[in-house]
Amino acid sequence: MMFTASLPYLHTERLVLREYRRGDFDLFADHLADPESSAHLGSADRPAAWRIFSSHAGLWLLHGAGWWAIEDKQTGQLVGTVGAFYREQSTVMEMGWNTYRAFWGKGIANEAAAAVLAYAFQVRHEPKVRALIGAGNESSRRVAERLGMRYEMETELHGKAISSYMIERK
Template sequence: MLETERLFLRELKESDTDAIYAMRSDKDVMRFIREPQNRAETESWIQLVSSRWEIDKLGFCGVFEKKSGKFLGWCGVWRLAETKELEIGYAIVKQFWNRGYATEAAEIFLQYAFENIKPDKITAVAEPENTPSRRVMEKLGMNFVKIAEFYDRELVQYAITEKEFLAQRREERCVEGKSPDFS
C-alpha cells in the first residue's frame, strides 16, 4: 500500500467493482481514455490489472481518500505496447476533479516505480486536447517528448527520468523549508 498525506493507494479488489464500474461507465471520465465500459468489461479489466501485479509488479491501484476511505479513482504504471517503456496513467471520479488527487497519486506512484522497478524513465501519454492530464504531467515535472501514435491514435508523450524526479523533489523540499534528503 502506498500513502500520501491525504490518500492511500492499494491493489484493486473485487469489492471495488461497483465504484470502478461507476467511474468507467461515466462518459466524462472516459472521454479521453476510451469508450465507457459496461460491467462485464470492467470486471475483465479488474482481473487483468490483478494478474499484471502478480506477473511483473506493474498495474493499477485504487486511489482512496485516507480520511473517509472513499474511492477516488485509479493510478498505475504499465508497459506501453508500442515501446515497452513504462507509462503512468490515472483517472479520478468526476466529483473529485480539480483537488490535486491525480497529481498526488501519480507522484507517489512515480516514487514507487523509480525505487522498486528502477526504469531509466517513465512516460505518460494523453490526447492533445486533454489539458487537465497534461497539467498533471507538467506538475509532476514531466517534459514534452513528442506527438506520436499510441493506442491507435495520435497522442502527446511526456517523460521524466529518475534523476529529474529526484531533483524536483529536493527542490520542493527546499521551497517548503525542509532539508533535502541527499541519500
Template structure:
C-alpha cells in the same frame, strides 16, 4: 501487499468491493472521453480490466493501484504503472497513468497519487525512465504531467483509433522527489 500512503490517499491493490465504484467511474462519458476510443465501460468490462491490472502486478511487479481517500474510504479511481501495449512504438517503456471519478477532479488527488507512483517507480522498482501517454487536448492530464516534471517528447497517433497522442517522459535518475 504493496501499499502507499500519502497525506490524503491510500494506493493499494484491488479489492472485490472496488468493482462497482470503478465501474461507475468507467461508465461516465466525461471521464472516458480521453481514453481509447472514448467509449464507456460496463460492469463486466471493468471487472475484466481490474483482472488484467492485477495480472500485471503478478507478472511485472508493478501495476495500477486502486486510489482510496483516507478520510472517507471511497474509491477515487486508479493511478499506477503499466506497459503501454496498446502503443507498440512506446515499448518497452513503462507508462504512468491515472483515472479518477469526476467528483474527485480539481482537488489535487491525481497529482498526489501520481507523485507517489513516480517515487514508487524510482525507489521501489528501480525504473530509470517513465512515460505518460495522453490524447492531444487533455489539458487536465497535461497539467498533472507538468507538475510531475514530465516533458513533452513527441506526438504520435493511436494505432487503432488514429487520434493524436502525446508522449511525455521523465528520466528518473534525475527526478527529485
C-alpha cells in the same frame, strides 16, 4: 496452486494506494460508463470494464507493477486509480491516473501520481517513465508537467492520437 503478487501500499498525506478489491468494481465500472469521465479514455460497458479491471490487477503478476486503487485516508472512500505498468511491447514503464468525477479538482491525481513516480524511481530504479495523454486532456497534461514530465512526441494508441510525456530518473 495459488499465486500471489506483492503489491506495495503507498501512502501520501491524504491517500492510500492499495490493491483493487472486488468491492471497488462498481465505482470503476460507473467511471468507465460515464461519457464525461471516460471522454479521454474511451467508455466501456460493464463486461468490458470487468476485463479492464481484472487486467489492471493481473499486471502485478506479470510484471510486478500495475495499478493501485486510490483510497481517501479519512473516509476510506475510493476516489480513483493510478498505475505504473508496462504495455505488451514496451520496455519503458508507463504511468496513468484517473480520478473519479466527484473528486476532480482536488489534487488527487497530482498526489497519487507523485507517489507512484517516486516509487518507480526510488524503489524500482526505472531509468525513465512515460505518460500517454489523449488529445485535449488538459488536466492530465498539467499533472504530467507538475511531475516534471516533458512532451516527447505525438504517437497513436488504439487508433487515437496521443501525446507522449517522459521523465528520466536523476
